[in-house]
Amino acid sequence: LQVDLWQPSSPLHIGRGTVTDVRVPQNTSQRLLPCLQQANIPYTILIPDLQKAIENQTGQRPPRSRRSLSAYNYEVYHSLEEIESWMHHLNKTHPELVHMFSVGKSYEGRPLFVLKVGRRSRPYKQAVWMDCGIHAREWIGPAFCQWFVREALQTYETDPDMRKMLTQLYFYVMPVFNVDGYHFSWTNDRFWRKTRSKNSRFRCHGVDANRNWKVKWCDEGASLHPCDDTYCGPFPESEPEVRAVAQFLRRQRRQLRAYLSFHAYAQLLLYPYSYKYATIPNVGCVESAASKAVQALQSAYGVRYRHGPASSTLYVSSGSSMDWAYKTGIPYAFAFELRDTGHFGFLLPETLIGPTCTETMLAVRNITLHLLQRCP
């Protein structure tokens, strides 16, 4: 007997006494209701005919803004221009929850946009930073950042957890960190990874934006050769994108409770350190947050993520944004490597955007609530 779970967001949250809302087709309900009666589970039918309710609703003309939010297709990959106009649109239509701003300019002169998402409920609020697309070819990243914002805007009124998150925190979401690289991966080379800065001595372009941060810069796991895909750059924060975000995060570091970076692929949830094999001082809370998040993620479709310190779980790398964020004083720093494990790799089909984002959403909500409620 399969049901569409509307509340809570994951079967993991269903326990004794939990109010659970499910949607079932009519023929299934004929089998479900006797089951519930036999099990002595009290129920109420909230909507007897969903189809009719939807038809009635569509009769009223929703304000243009809200309609357009659902007209954007979150299950296809969008070009940089499309993502930027999407951000502008949300900024205009959801002023109570969204504020769009720029932290600087890319090497090729493009603005570096960030969305500040949350309710202006109190003067001082803590914040969570999320960035996607540090590496150009990891398209599922920007897709997830957009999905997250959509979910936040669509569910904060009806979902108590989301309401809590947006009331107690701001989310700084940067849907595309490496704008030049992302654009290049659409127009020239689908497998481009780095930024697009020009190198004075070699004919190769670009720096690995996740090796350019000022934390054990260019030690193990990064390359000094400009033509390599893990090139650390001529010096730390040489890339304007990295410098702009680093400046912003440094200024906001007292407010920032968590740093989340979204990459692909490998199905991992990682925490520091990447540059050495050592245990972070607050490993207790970090490890339990990661472990629970991975379980929550798995509850959606059964997809297994491994988790642990980046150095031993994935590989040693130096100059990463996650290590830098942690060193700068943001106590909870994580990096996701989203689907899959190599069958499609970077070329994750659009049909898998929905499932990937849905399960990742559970992990992000879980981490956020865990940090709010159970961590110092």
Added chain:
Amino acid sequence: AAMELPPDLFPATRAAALAAAFACYRRGGPGRGLALRGVTRAGRQDIDDVGRKYHLELVLEDVLDKDSTINCTAEVLYHLGNKPMAPDVQFTLEGELKDTDEADKRFYNRVKSLEKELVAENIPDSHGHVSPEMEPIHLLAWAASGYVIWQNSTENTKFQLAQIKCVKQVKRSDEYLEFDYLILLHEMVSQEIIPWQMTVLWHPQHGVQVTGDSHQPQHTPQ
């Protein structure tokens, strides 16, 4: 000296990826792709003057039917020395793989009856799409790339097939199907994308064979 390894950390996962690629080469084809689902146990042993041997218990999954998994035990021996040598890999599958005779025969007949040689490029495309007609070509490359991955792996590499850049059928007078592939391999540790050419022979009864392969120079502008 033999020691147990954490199955989730990278020395074990790299050896496992290699074993899975090898198994895919040996048992894969246009109708079947095998991928690594996970590692259940791993052990490692240094053998003096020879190299490092990994003992692995893995779970493989059928790429076409994710719910279908098969347990596998494997041994991977990385050789010592300066001369690059392909690792030795042995594996045993516990159980039977799904029969692909029907699908194989259909693909074989379809290609044999083509008037013009099959030609295709960018599989999957930028958005991850693979047309149903190209799925067997994709799976055949997946199996054949297992050979290239096996031949070129070390303890510091983890390869995956990233994309088929282009594939051209080479008509033959005998019963075999021959394809000339240009593939892109993704090497996880260095994060490099490596173009590679491979000549692939296939026959429903004789399996996959890579009869020639070569590392290609970077052809896209840097």
